[in-house]
Amino acid sequence: MANRIVEVGYGNVNRVKIGGNQSLAFIGGPCAIESRDHAFMMADEVQKICDKLNIPWIYKSCYDKDCRSAPDSYHGLGVDDGLRILADIRDAFGVPVVSDFSDPAWANATGEVCDFVQVPAYLCRQTSILKAAAKTGRPVHLKKGQFMSPWNMKNSVRKLEAAGCHQILLADRGTFFGYNMLVNDFTCFPIMARTGYPVCFDATHSIQLPTSMGNISGGQREFIPHLVRAAAACGINALFMEVHNDPDNAMSDANTVLNLKYLEHVLGQAKATHELRLEMLDKFGEDNVHPEQ
């Protein structure tokens, strides 16, 4: 089972330790950086909630959304402007930041600013992306592709390790269930944890209905609390959710982001479930009911 601790943060920001018996970490923010003012407002609001709940967190927002469904969908502020805003958020709030990158050429710049670099699910087995992520020297947030089995993620882990990266967080964001539909198989958490790395649940992408609305994706965010409680009970080490103060007008993933006003409701339950699981681990020990596996 997972036994490595991934430590996110460099310089003057808080250090977030993910894995083992550490507190549940939260990775969240708006899907895309929409503007400097909006990014700062969101950081301020999420920080208040995480401080109130005493949850270690990492600010997530992307500078380039390269997997949008339609050619005219919002693509992002771009590498230079987006990373400048993330750097300023680090400085202003003392919070580590994460963004994904979709082109190996953007990896160095991303790693120079971000405490954590994210590999998009669609690209999770691309050797060039994985090598570039490892080369940044930052911990890597590796999302399981919707088309991947959890056991085959080990191949991507081995690619990162071969390139020198041994700080990896593995995330589930759902698995294709036919067309335009995802399903969560929560056996993926213990399976991916057998790589030795901590695991994360991406709740807001798990309820996505990929490109179900013709040229954009839909989503069923009413299920976020149910899935989050189940994932926390299953043994995740981190929870990922995209949040927005005005989902209907979000420039990216409007149908899946969690409304900011519900963040405390969901995060509070995630933390409580995680703590209950740790108590049960203390009381009953590891779930080793079929050692022959």
Place this chain on the structure above:
Amino acid sequence: MSTQNNKKMLVSDVMLGVDRVPVIKEKTILKEALEEMGRTRLGIVCIVNDNNQLLGILTDGDIRRKLLKVQKPFSAFFVDDALDHSIRSPVVVSPGDMLRHAIELMEQKQIWDLPVIENDTLVGLLHLHPAVQALLEG
């Protein structure tokens, strides 16, 4: 059948040298371990670390028993580390052990292969067939 010569035979006289022993590294996945076992046709593979210390062995019989136990899809089974399904503390012998004693050990344990360890490293493999043949010819 027994002679003075074969009574004095040592494991080192008939063991397969390390160059002929199927060996894999600790992070080799099961699918590659099976390929190695098939290539060398001994029904066993030895798993070692970078210092050539033996970490475990995996035999045809281990795989057969596992197949009935694990129940997971082949695609998941194949990508497991071979080490996870191996025997971690196998019976081993030293090069200087008497061959007859080693074969008696095989009989007691009902096994066909004994890794040969010297100075904490794998130096060979005693396989039943050449061992018996050497005794018969001794």
